[in-house]
Amino acid sequence: MRFDLDEQQRDFASSIDRALGAADVPTAVRAWSTGDTGPGRKVWSTLTDLGVTALMVPEEYDGIGAHPVDLVVAAERLGYFGVPGPVTESVAVAPILLATDERAGGLASGELIATVAFPPHVPRAVDADTAGLILVAGDGEVRDGVAGDVHESVDPARRVVDVDASGDARPADTARAFEFGALATAAQLVGAGQAMLDMSVEYAKQRTQFGRLIGSYQAIKHTLADVYIAVEMARPLVYGAALSLADDSPDTARDVSAATAAAADAALLSARSSLQAHGAIGYTQEHDLSLLLLRVQALRSAWGDATWHRRRVLEALSSSSLEALSS
Structure with a gap:
């Protein structure tokens, strides 16, 4: 699709x-x-x-x-x-x-x-x-x-x-609200991952080391390419989860958790790779990259950590497999 x-x-x-x-x-x-x-x-x-x-x-x-x-x-x-x-x-x-x-x-x-x-x-x-x-x-x-x-x-x-x-308790669709919380967090993680990647690419085009732009080194190219792939793989999962929520799909929990786990992994990879590309300056309070590094660390566990979301995906897949075998 x-x-x-x-x-x-x-x-x-x-x-x-x-x-x-x-x-x-x-x-x-x-x-x-x-x-x-x-x-x-x-x-x-x-x-x-x-x-x-x-x-x-x-x-x-x-x-x-x-x-x-x-x-x-x-x-x-x-x-x-x-x-x-x-x-x-x-x-x-x-x-x-x-x-x-x-x-x-x-x-x-x-x-x-x-x-x-x-x-x-x-x-x-x-x-x-x-x-x-x-x-x-x-x-x-x-x-x-x-x-x-x-x-x-x-x-x-x-x-x-x-x-x-x-105060008094009021009925609310808390199950749906939780999925929206995880979905919005996953989307922010994708955005932060993309932002750090963009910052690193621009830095690699300007920073020189041993007389060469660091972006010319294969190690930097491959590292940033891996980040690009991870972010691009996570983004459609997030949109797919949004469609599941819109359709009230029975697979909504699975789809949201798959998106959240992928977005968290992509953002973490982007954070680590961006810090590697920038060096120590990227973690200083004066550099804007540091703001995103800390934000990603906080968001990764804000609405269920990646381990919990992976477990929820596994349980959903296991349940589907059992249903298929029994039918």
């Missing part, structure tokens, strides 16, 4: 690129790491103007009610630029949990940024100390949450916070 974006989706991705390219996102990420969310909220305001925050909000609450592929298009670009804040939680998960809640309108308008705790895989909520709405979800129910202790993350721009559920 061939996965290809239509013209409108490509234009949407290009509009996000133009807006975020002019927004100085790295400065916003560094400010967010120090607790100054002002520049980051300006970036979020830009996303609202583009319709990103309204993508998954139902139309009755002034949202777009978009296709999951549209979400993947946006999430990949947000991952490419490393947008700070609870991107997955507010853009992808909260709209599903608030599908019948009028507060979803606040997500669409950008007035509200939400975060979500989803035990056991998401025991703490990202940036719950600054989010306008905290949700605690699981077992078909969702409750509002209250922020507790703040913990450091491997990524300074992602504070993880203990939350306690409060």
